[in-house]
Amino acid sequence: MDGDADWAASALFSPSKARIAQAQARDWGFVEAWLAKRYSGKRIPPFERNDETLEALLTLATLNEGADEQRVVVDRVEQAALFDFEKQRSGPSEDVYQALARFLDHRGDESLNALAQATLALNAPATATISDLAISSIDLQTEHFDLSQQQARLKDQVTALQREANRLRCLLREIDDDAFKAAAELPEQTVEWHKSSKHLKAKIGEYDDRLSASRAVGIPQPTVEQVAQQLEEFHAQQLRLATLEAELEAYQSLPTNAREARAILERSRDELRVLSQRRDRLFEGLVPSG
Structure with missing residues (x-):
């Protein structure tokens, strides 16, 4: 009873488990009804009730029911054939058969019965010859071989289907675990991803429009005169750059501090002034006075 309560509680929270349990309950009901009829x-x-036992009993019950149906059909056919045979023997042919049977020994009687049974088994007409019976026998053996091959293939298919059904049942039990259930925040994430996808689609459309517009405008092609003018301007800028670099090179030795740089510059000016005065005196000494 506790197991039934646990099953009912789990079925309320797992529809897949409920369907599996309901199918198993139907199968067990069929098996129990078949066992009750057998006993x-x-x-x-x-006996132990598990999935393997249920599968074995279902297979046995199915095969048994099919065999019972085939036996009922065979009984009906035999009764109908016996009725027709008795009906045919009630005519004048019965007198011929009795007269012929009186002149046959034991071996001849067995041969006649074997011939009659073969004619009935092969469903041959009464006027069939030995050659006709031989041909019918070969055809029947060929058909029996074909049917036996089909039966073997069907058994292999049934075995493969049963194996696949067992594998699917095990897989169903595995994926029914909590590890395969969706996270609680999945709906919110799905909505957020849907919004993001809409936003990205709009952005893609906007960028496509911008790209199409930029392609429509095209790139201007300069003329030869414009290229020559830009080349002259480039050379002039190169000369200006060389001049500025030469001017800046004189200031490379100066410190980065403005006050220190100014002090060094004043000392350099004083030295320049002293050197200029010295140069002037030397120049005056070279010039004769009068």
């Missing part, structure tokens, strides 16, 4: 109302012996 003719007697108490069914206890």
Whole structure:
């Protein structure tokens, strides 16, 4: 009872488990009904109830029901054939058969019965010859071989289907675990991803429009005169750059501090003034006075 309560509680929270349990309950009901009919109302012996036992009993019950149906059909055919045979023997042919049977020994009687049974088994007409019976026998053996091959293939297919069904049942039990259930925040993430995808689609459309517009405008092609003018301007800028670099090179030795640089510049000016005065005196000494 506790197991039934646990099953009911889990079925309320897992529809897949409920469907599996419901299918198993139907299968167990079919098996129990078949066992009750086999035991003719007697108490069914206890046995272990699991998936393997259920599968084996279902296969056995299905095969047994099919065999019972085939046996009923065979009984009906035999009864109909016996009725037709009795009906045919009630005519004048019965007198011929009795007269012929009186002149046959034991071996001849066995041969006649074998011939009659072969004619009935092959469903041959009464006027069939030995050659006709031989041909019918070969055809029947060929058909029997074909049917036996089909039966073997069908058994292999049934075995493969049963194996695949067992694998799918195990897989269903595995994916019914909590590890395969969706996270609680998945709906919110899905909505957020949907919004982001819409925003990105709009941006893609905007960028496509901008790209199409830029392609429509095109790139201007300069003339030869414009290229020559830009080349002259480039050379002039190169000369200006060389001049500025030469002017800046004189200031490379100066410190980065403005006050220190100014002090060095004043000392350099004083030295320049002293050197200029010295140069002037030397120049005056070279010039004769009068």
